[in-house]
Amino acid sequence: MRIITLLTDFGLRDGYAGVLKGVIWQHAPQVQIVDLSHDIAPQNVLEGTLALERCAPYFPPGTIHLAAVDPGVGTDRLPLAADLGGFYFVGPDNGLITTLVRLARRQGIVPRFFHLNQKQFWLPEVSNSFHARDIFAPVAAHLANGVPLEQLGSPLKDAVIFEIPMPSPKDEGWRGEIIHIDHFGNLATNLRSNHLAAFTNVHIHVGEYTIRNLSPAYHSNARGDLIAMIDSAGYLAICVVDGSAADFVQAKVGDPVEVHITTSPSLLPS
């Protein structure tokens, strides 16, 4: 069995996501298809690649990630496919692949990129605004059927890769930022557990709030408390128990979050 995942900014109302499955199953009836998300904010390629990073490690080897957050559709941005070691990417060459390349490189894998230019593997008619349907879906299906990337396109030296914001060191700590706000209003940052000495002796500053120490679990605090914890993707996150930290802190993606490692946690007021 092969899995194709779908990640787009198409929404679920108009049938655009369903059409991708029709096209895929026309060419590769045996594949399993998973919706990762169709609610990426319109044209927000950074949000799209960060969502891919959260999901991709949990899929079996051979999985093909078809992603389409594609403001440049119909312009000269290239249609792209990549072999990333254990898994594949099919989508626009606009930076959406960034986190998948990072995941692959961390495992010592050298990604191979391909410019999709073999039109015999596309739908017969290609629109200027829906390459996910007309190019990416049939290409992903042929790839699932075993057609090698070398036949689907031409080798490409490199792909468009984003600079993803990284934390910077500060006196006795780090300055990071909010990179994602999820469905619950949890604020995910780009700070990882290795930016924190331990669960204690640390202060986290976000907006006008200071949080003392990390909580081991979501509900180890009282309802309504503003807490900090390591989230399920390994990042420092700011949460409100049974509530929305985004509403509470009035935060948005890009806002700074500072971590201050203290020798004496009692020096600062709570």
Next chain:
Amino acid sequence: MRIITLLTDFGLRDGYAGVLKGVIWQHAPQVQIVDLSHDIAPQNVLEGTLALERCAPYFPPGTIHLAAVDPGVGTDRLPLAADLGGFYFVGPDNGLITTLVRLARRQGIVPRFFHLNQKQFWLPEVSNSFHARDIFAPVAAHLANGVPLEQLGSPLKDAVIFEIPMPSPKDEGWRGEIIHIDHFGNLATNLRSNHLAAFTNVHIHVGEYTIRNLSPAYHSNARGDLIAMIDSAGYLAICVVDGSAADFVQAKVGDPVEVHITTSPSLLPS
């Protein structure tokens, strides 16, 4: 073929639901997976279990219901699995299973509960905030593969079960309440058809409104009419034809609904 259903409060934007499918298919590539809902109100365990009750009777024997509305994730609430006769539950031991136990007991089945504590069936790394991915999804997959519950956990005498609000008798009628407001704004109550003598000679009171008698079908009345009917789950529901009863009545879950069985329907003004 085995079916695993998913019911969560994760939303569809962040990829959390898609990840569950990746984990399940890694271990059990042959199962079919159905999304029941990922839009249960955050941390609303009662709404979650009521949704399970509407859905479970329509799935074939052997179906595994993986449910995660889980405010206590990472605390001492237990990870739970249950054999409910024809079907299975995997999720937190926080009352989410309540209606499934009720369905099973109505059929004379004695549920068997298990504390999931066999970590060799979990993901190698278990977070403190995403047990659906790290524990419930792999356990559901192994269960679908035929691993018996006795190997996945230890027998548990009982599970956490909610008190679900029940109607109380009143002079010539019943006092119930609104237990669910659906996508259309229909108000489902906890009153069943056996609380009503017949379709006629009955008055239903909700908010400041009185509805005379039940309608046999949704569109047997005029557009905009406030009507009462037996809904597809067998409960008394208040609806507005081509509109939202929730908006019309300004009702919310928990609001009282009274049924008054009349001998002469003409005694009350319409």
Next chain:
Amino acid sequence: MRIITLLTDFGLRDGYAGVLKGVIWQHAPQVQIVDLSHDIAPQNVLEGTLALERCAPYFPPGTIHLAAVDPGVGTDRLPLAADLGGFYFVGPDNGLITTLVRLARRQGIVPRFFHLNQKQFWLPEVSNSFHARDIFAPVAAHLANGVPLEQLGSPLKDAVIFEIPMPSPKDEGWRGEIIHIDHFGNLATNLRSNHLAAFTNVHIHVGEYTIRNLSPAYHSNARGDLIAMIDSAGYLAICVVDGSAADFVQAKVGDPVEVHITTSPSLLPS
């Protein structure tokens, strides 16, 4: 493999869509099921049939489209199935099939309609408000299993078909209207490319705005520009680059859009 697609106005919160899959897989465990949309505006049959038109051409032969936007459920509107040449419809006889009949007739196919009245193919208990679950889902499953339409119902001379608004000719142009506003806020019209002489020498009037000429692609203009282009379904659409034309123009479905073919594009102000 057989595919059953689902298109409804049920939303995704209450489990109504998931239940359809349980019923289908009870009877036909081997079929693939695709959600086209469950977010058609409540009771908006026209929006539903237009969505079917966008999707159906991309599914393989033999696909069964189960559609339920069904304000008349429980009244005397008939349950319907149709053989449309390469594909099938199962749903209410309320006009929802309109665009599929149009697609079939364009290919020279004479549709065959059937009144679904063979209750041995339905669920044992049929509610008055959820025929998608109780009639359409089991019938679609039996159809996928190879039961012929002749056994599922009785031949019907005709089905309810909508008048879909068509453009009317005007001096040197056409007057059409907005027929759909998608997730991105793009305004799809009922004007097709053959209503436009070419990409140039054309003015498009919508609300108080005039757009000169068609854009070949979405991002061939600057961010925030109001543009006109041929969309992925072959219709003239009004878009804002990286924005919402619906918000920009303050438009709604039914608003007029006029096309004026000019001999000299410089005669009108931009």
